[in-house]
Amino acid sequence: MAAWETYLHxxxxxxxxxxxxxxxxxxxxxxxxxxxEVQRAAQxxxxxxxDAGVESVRIxxxxxxxxxxxxxxxxxxxxxxxxxxHFDTQPVDxxxxxxxxxxxxxxxxxxxxxxxxxxxxxxxxxxxxxVEAMLKTVGKLPLNLKFLFEGxxxxxxPQLQHLIAAHxxxxxxxxxxxADGGQWSEDHPGLVLGTRGLSAVFIDIQGPDHDLHSGTYGxxxxxxxxxxxxxxxxxxxxxxxxxxxxxxDKVRRLTAEEKAEMAEIPFQEAxxxxxxxxxxxxxxxxxxxxxxxxARPTLEINGIWxxxxxxxxxxxxxxxxxxKISCRLVADQDPAQxxxxxxxxxxxxxxxxxxxxxxxxxxxxxxxxPPDHRGLGIAALVLxxxxxxxxxxxxxxxxxPANAMFLEHLKAYTVVFGFGLEDERLHSPNEFxxxxxxxxxxxxxxxxxxxLGATG
Amino acid sequence: MAAWETYLHxxxxxxxxxxxxxxxxxxxxxxxxxxxEVQRAAQxxxxxxxDAGVESVRIxxxxxxxxxxxxxxxxxxxxxxxxxxHFDTQPVDxxxxxxxxxxxxxxxxxxxxxxxxxxxxxxxxxxxxxVEAMLKTVGKLPLNLKFLFEGxxxxxxPQLQHLIAAHxxxxxxxxxxxADGGQWSEDHPGLVLGTRGLSAVFIDIQGPDHDLHSGTYGxxxxxxxxxxxxxxxxxxxxxxxxxxxxxxDKVRRLTAEEKAEMAEIPFQEAxxxxxxxxxxxxxxxxxxxxxxxxARPTLEINGIWxxxxxxxxxxxxxxxxxxKISCRLVADQDPAQxxxxxxxxxxxxxxxxxxxxxxxxxxxxxxxxPPDHRGLGIAALVLxxxxxxxxxxxxxxxxxPANAMFLEHLKAYTVVFGFGLEDERLHSPNEFxxxxxxxxxxxxxxxxxxxLGATG
Numbered sequence: 001m002a003a004w005e006t007y008l009h010x011x012x013x014x015x016x017x018x019x020x021x022x023x024x025x026x027x028x029x030x031x032x033x034x035x036x037e038v039q040r041a042a043q044x045x046x047x048x049x050x051d052a053g054v055e056s057v058r059i060x061x062x063x064x065x066x067x068x069x070x071x072x073x074x075x076x077x078x079x080x081x082x083x084x085x086h087f088d089t090q091p092v093d094x095x096x097x098x099x100x101x102x103x104x105x106x107x108x109x110x111x112x113x114x115x116x117x118x119x120x121x122x123x124x125x126x127x128x129x130x131v132e133a134m135l136k137t138v139g140k141l142p143l144n145l146k147f148l149f150e151g152x153x154x155x156x157x158p159q160l161q162h163l164i165a166a167h168x169x170x171x172x173x174x175x176x177x178x179a180d181g182g183q184w185s186e187d188h189p190g191l192v193l194g195t196r197g198l199s200a201v202f203i204d205i206q207g208p209d210h211d212l213h214s215g216t217y218g219x220x221x222x223x224x225x226x227x228x229x230x231x232x233x234x235x236x237x238x239x240x241x242x243x244x245x246x247x248x249d250k251v252r253r254l255t256a257e258e259k260a261e262m263a264e265i266p267f268q269e270a271x272x273x274x275x276x277x278x279x280x281x282x283x284x285x286x287x288x289x290x291x292x293x294x295a296r297p298t299l300e301i302n303g304i305w306x307x308x309x310x311x312x313x314x315x316x317x318x319x320x321x322x323x324k325i326s327c328r329l330v331a332d333q334d335p336a337q338x339x340x341x342x343x344x345x346x347x348x349x350x351x352x353x354x355x356x357x358x359x360x361x362x363x364x365x366x367x368x369x370p371p372d373h374r375g376l377g378i379a380a381l382v383l384x385x386x387x388x389x390x391x392x393x394x395x396x397x398x399x400x401p402a403n404a405m406f407l408e409h410l411k412a413y414t415v416v417f418g419f420g421l422e423d424e425r426l427h428s429p430n431e432f433x434x435x436x437x438x439x440x441x442x443x444x445x446x447x448x449x450x451x452l453g454a455t456g
Numbered sequence: 457m458a459a460w461e462t463y464l465h466x467x468x469x470x471x472x473x474x475x476x477x478x479x480x481x482x483x484x485x486x487x488x489x490x491x492x493e494v495q496r497a498a499q500x501x502x503x504x505x506x507d508a509g510v511e512s513v514r515i516x517x518x519x520x521x522x523x524x525x526x527x528x529x530x531x532x533x534x535x536x537x538x539x540x541x542h543f544d545t546q547p548v549d550x551x552x553x554x555x556x557x558x559x560x561x562x563x564x565x566x567x568x569x570x571x572x573x574x575x576x577x578x579x580x581x582x583x584x585x586x587v588e589a590m591l592k593t594v595g596k597l598p599l600n601l602k603f604l605f606e607g608x609x610x611x612x613x614p615q616l617q618h619l620i621a622a623h624x625x626x627x628x629x630x631x632x633x634x635a636d637g638g639q640w641s642e643d644h645p646g647l648v649l650g651t652r653g654l655s656a657v658f659i660d661i662q663g664p665d666h667d668l669h670s671g672t673y674g675x676x677x678x679x680x681x682x683x684x685x686x687x688x689x690x691x692x693x694x695x696x697x698x699x700x701x702x703x704x705d706k707v708r709r710l711t712a713e714e715k716a717e718m719a720e721i722p723f724q725e726a727x728x729x730x731x732x733x734x735x736x737x738x739x740x741x742x743x744x745x746x747x748x749x750x751a752r753p754t755l756e757i758n759g760i761w762x763x764x765x766x767x768x769x770x771x772x773x774x775x776x777x778x779x780k781i782s783c784r785l786v787a788d789q790d791p792a793q794x795x796x797x798x799x800x801x802x803x804x805x806x807x808x809x810x811x812x813x814x815x816x817x818x819x820x821x822x823x824x825x826p827p828d829h830r831g832l833g834i835a836a837l838v839l840x841x842x843x844x845x846x847x848x849x850x851x852x853x854x855x856x857p858a859n860a861m862f863l864e865h866l867k868a869y870t871v872v873f874g875f876g877l878e879d880e881r882l883h884s885p886n887e888f889x890x891x892x893x894x895x896x897x898x899x900x901x902x903x904x905x906x907x908l909g910a911t912g
Binding site: 032155213234284303305315317318322328351354398426 | 486547674679685686692733735756764765772774778779782808852878881883
């Protein structure tokens with residue numbers, strides 16, 4: 001057993017307690033009122049990185065939520081790898097569906113329950129503990145490392161693009177490894193070749209300038225909820241296809257080989273449905289579930305509200321109605337162009353009698369790594385050794401905006417190397433992370449760093 | 457000046473202070489948490505009726521919010537008139553749009569601002585003060601009077617039907633006068649010949665059993681908001697017609713004479729739009745604004761919600777979506793049948809992949825009084841004398857369920873005789889009632905009671 005591995009075993013309990021501390025910080029990036037907590041999480045990461053022996057550690061201001069940078073660059077001739085992760089979390093509502101408070105982590109049946117446990121604090125912490133283990137035992141790393149941990153992933157990393165572009169030299173590297181990702185299952189590894197991009201559009205509809213009596217005015221002036229459902233319903237056809245003109249134009253079609261690779265990955269509909277708890281699968285005709293979530297774009301209404309939401313009946317003709325929409329994009333869609341197409345569509349179908357206001361959220365490019373990438377190949381071998389099985393070539397339906405940014409500005413591809421699992425209720429109540437994944441992730445990162453270093 | 461009129465003048469300040477006390481009771485019938493406040497409002501009315509000299513005053517339990525009954529029956533050979541009103545109010549949200557707290561009444565520029573000021577506490581209190589004035593001065597009334605004030609009008613009077621049916625003798629009368637209604641304008645009277653009925657349907661849609669990550673599952677399982685907007689959008693066509701099969705089948709068409717009477721009532725679109733603050737009128741093609749609100753049914757979405765409503769973006773595929781719908785009905789539509797048609801329609805168009813649950817709210821029949829009704833004729837003369845103008849024959853787009861119940865069980869028509877005005881923000885923030893309307897209403901009720909008594 002390598003020295004770093006022994007160290008990890010010896011300090012297991014301390015690492016878990018540190019992770020619990022990290023999880024106690026309610027670093028919800030979407031809520032402006034929590035900005036100081038995101039900053040506090042950055043400070044926690046900064047201190048923890050320094051304690052691990054990482055050098056030049058500092059918090060980089062971005063104009064929004066911060067980024068934490070650190071490096072260890074004493075392996076001349078060896079490759080330089082940038083490790084990426086994020087310390088911000090999703091919001092927690094609906095709070096009443098949590099079995100324990102989201103920022104009071106609880107360990108139960110080998111799982112840590114807390115918001116951010118899997119996405120991404122638990123996964124982010126893994127490579128940090130491995131680096132500490134190597135530096136505190138043999139005093140060096142087998143390669144050059146940089147860390148970029150950010151606090152705005154869950155809101156689409158709006159300032160990260162600019163930060164990376166402005167610090168190309170600081171972040172320059174041969175390849176990126178992202179701790180924000182997952183494995184196929186507890187006993188079968190997977191390699192994420194692609195992530196989807198994101199475009200967001202917010203609709204606000206104003207009817208009357210205050211809520212009206214639906215008897216006095218009902219039938220005589222436009223109801224903004226009616227206008228909203230008319231607009232929203234026009235976005236899909238009955239079978240789930242997106243009806244925004246030009247939406248699919250730039251979508252890269254799956255090759256026959258890619259389709260065949262996906263078809264090899266086992267899929268049981270009943271098992272797939274257990275986690276979401278939906279009554280059936282539903283989606284774009286002509287594609288199966290993997291294709292729908294990995295290689296096809298979506299347009300989802302994430303939230304809708306207007307009028308009376310209380311108990312009983314309030315016969316009101318409401319003043320306003322609102323919706324939040326986001327699209328998951330695939331190669332080679334452009335998030336700004338997609339947002340423009342959606343906005344254009346909404347204006348085209350907006351009915352008379354109301355005022356329609358549209359705002360755009362931040363966008364992220366979709367991402368695909370070439371299947372013959374060197375780092376990807378090494379990662380595949382590490383996983384094969386650890387799990388005893390060839391990793392499936394999978395993709396993530398989610399979005400890691402940083403991946404596309406690293407490619408654009410650093411000319412470096414990102415290998416997703418994380419240990420979350422799909423049932424861990426990311427973005428939902430009762431998010432959790434397996435302690436077994438934490439340990440396996442540590443071992444995987446240790447071997448990975450050694451092999452990346454060994455290949456010069 | 458009659459003795460009762462002098463008494464009203466002398467006690468003006470006291471009456472206004474009493475009304476302010478009445479308005480301080482947050483008797484919101486739609487909120488179960490306010491049930492005790494509705495009861496407190498009933499007790500206030502009971503005591504106030506006794507103080508006025510009304511006899512046999514008592515609170516009648518209904519199984520829901522209570523009814524207050526009282527009578528004065530010492531005018532043998534004279535007609536018996538039942539006076540109706542309600543002491544419950546609408547909810548108050550959105551609270552942040554109120555200039556002063558809704559249950560802390562404020563008098564400003566000759567107006568009392570408070571929830572329930574116009575609808576219906578201010579109007580309900582008027583006949584009570586007139587009866588007190590007569591009983592405390594001449595010691596008798598010119599006719600037999602009964603009072604039925606209820607606490608569940610704003611939720612569609614669910615238990616009133618049963619109560620009236622079970623106490624036909626107690627409530628029996630020659631005609632009803634309803635204090636729940638309004639005048640045309642400050643200087644032109646109106647007589648309300650009809651009120652619309654009501655049907656309510658609540659839709660709950662369940663997709664996944666908890667909120668999902670829209671990246672992981674987006675595109676693969678049905679989004680309940682998508683299902684909801686698809687269902688809701690199918691309820692109207694692009695021009696505002698209701699698309700529920702059979703919805704219009706029983707609607708009584710306006711006669712040429714009725715259309716002509718309505719056409720005589722002045723209508724200025726810009727003036728009409730000032731109160732709602734909408735950008736334009738909008739409604740069923742082939743009908744003008746009066747026809748749309750008085751003689752045509754509606755189907756309004758009163759509230760909608762689902763998914764993330766907070767600041768920023770949360771890329772969630774939500775678990776549930778909800779809507780509250782109510783229909784305003786006109787003669788001769790049947791509320792139960794209309795609810796059935798809407799439910800049938802929803803089930804017909806409900807898409808796969810989600811569970812759709814529908815609940816029905818309480819229903820109320822529409823109401824129309826024959827234009828040659830004797831009480832209506834007397835009311836018209838009183839208004840003509842007071843305003844110096846022939847009252848317009850108008851209708852109300854609102855619903856007073858009691859009207860139809862009195863007709864069914866007591867065989868008595870209801871003359872709407874109230875003094876609210878359309879701009880008084882009923883059901884909206886900053887509801888108010890004019891002190892000038894309060895005084896004019898007192899005079900009108902005094903003369904009305906005298907003339908109804910004089911006609912034997």
